[in-house]
Amino acid sequence: MTYKKSILDPQGEAITNAIHGMGFQDVNEVRMGKYFEISVDESSNTLKEDIEKICDNLLANPNMETYRYEFVDSEAVQ
Amino acid sequence: MTYKKSILDPQGEAITNAIHGMGFQDVNEVRMGKYFEISVDESSNTLKEDIEKICDNLLANPNMETYRYEFVDSEAVQ
Numbered sequence: 001m002t003y004k005k006s007i008l009d010p011q012g013e014a015i016t017n018a019i020h021g022m023g024f025q026d027v028n029e030v031r032m033g034k035y036f037e038i039s040v041d042e043s044s045n046t047l048k049e050d051i052e053k054i055c056d057n058l059l060a061n062p063n064m065e066t067y068r069y070e071f072v073d074s075e076a077v078q
Numbered sequence: 079m080t081y082k083k084s085i086l087d088p089q090g091e092a093i094t095n096a097i098h099g100m101g102f103q104d105v106n107e108v109r110m111g112k113y114f115e116i117s118v119d120e121s122s123n124t125l126k127e128d129i130e131k132i133c134d135n136l137l138a139n140p141n142m143e144t145y146r147y148e149f150v151d152s153e154a155v156q
Contacts, residue, residue: 001113002113012114015136015137018136019132019136022135022136024128024132025119026118026124026125026128027116027117027118027119027128027132028117028118028119029116029117030114030115030116031115032112032114033112033113034110034113035079035080035110035113036093036108036109036110036111037109037111038105038107038108039107040104040105040106041104041106044104046104047104050102050104050105053100053102054097054100054105058093058096058097058100
């Protein structure tokens, strides 16, 4: 979940400056966002709709943020 | 970038409770973390080491957090 491109990201800018200050010039830009690992009950047949409702109504600010989600096997994020 | 499993995640717990309060019972647990999109200069041949140094020395708290990273094409995160 990140800010829309049109939205200023002061934290991302501060991090980019810090990285350049550390001497890493191969980094162009950093955008910071929120990351959620949501463990779900696989047997539910409304998962996709539920995750989107949760993102739209709770986790994301629709005016400022966009989000992506993917379903992965729990071992993949140990 | 998320808290290590052994670390309490009060924000994640609060979100889990809110989600259950919304009536979504197919969500078991939520863990919240930080997400960074770092645009880099592909021609650099020290990218992997640089990203790991940046994570280890700036973005992550090694005592409390773990991180994963992947290189993706910039179009993939529009």
